[in-house]
Amino acid sequence: MGKRYYVVKEQAVPEVLLKVVEAKKLLNTGKAHTINDAADRVGISRSSFYKYKDDIFEFHEHSQGTTITLTFQMEDEPGLLSDVLKIIAQSGANILTIHQSIPINGVASLSLSVQVLPTTGDISEMLETMENQKGVRNVKILAQEGGR
Numbered sequence: 738m739g740k741r742y743y744v745v746k747e748q749a750v751p752e753v754l755l756k757v758v759e760a761k762k763l764l765n766t767g768k769a770h771t772i773n774d775a776a777d778r779v780g781i782s783r784s785s786f787y788k789y790k791d792d793i794f795e796f797h798e799h800s801q802g803t804t805i806t807l808t809f810q811m812e813d814e815p816g817l818l819s820d821v822l823k824i825i826a827q828s829g830a831n832i833l834t835i836h837q838s839i840p841i842n843g844v845a846s847l848s849l850s851v852q853v854l855p856t857t858g859d860i861s862e863m864l865e866t867m868e869n870q871k872g873v874r875n876v877k878i879l880a881q882e883g884g885r
Contacts, residue, residue: 750793756781757789804833805860806880808848812872813840818847821867825849828863829856848879 747755760775762768769775776786811817818837825832831852838846853860868876 753781753785754789754793757786757793760786761790761794803853804850804882805853805878806848806850806882807864807867807876808846808879809867809876810844810846810874813843813845814872817870817872820870821873824863824866824870825851828858828860828866829854830860830863 756779759779760769760772760781763775763778764772769778772786773783776783811821822832822835831854832849833852834848834850836848864876864878867873
């Protein structure tokens with residue numbers, strides 16, 4: 738059986754895994770020079786770091802060169818789709834497709850395919866900004882294709 742990947746929101750991830758990501762950042766930025774130092778700084782054991790280091794990473798870290806299909810609902814408000822597309826453009830992602838249903842009870846369902854480029858900012862931040870946009874709800878990653 739091949740590897741399977743899941744995208745989960747930060748609040749669903751056990752604290753030890755988040756600390757492993759934090760320790761990896763310390764090492765990558767040179768703020769910690771050894772694994773022992775990084776593990777001590779974030780409050781985990783070296784064995785926890787070694788156990789999970791290859792299995793946890795921030796989403797953006799492995800998303801460059803991929804196409805991500807997003808799904809969400811939005812209110813039928815003039816200019817709201819334009820605002821959402823602007824968020825994607827400002828993050829540096831390339832919009833490939835847009836599919837929107839006819840609004841029912843003032844709410845439309847959308848799916849967008851977005852190409853993540855080497856210059857694209859943090860995808861997690863983009864999704865959070867979209868979800869915080871007034872009139873937008875339930876932003877989810879439906880599919881991810883390609884990648885490095």
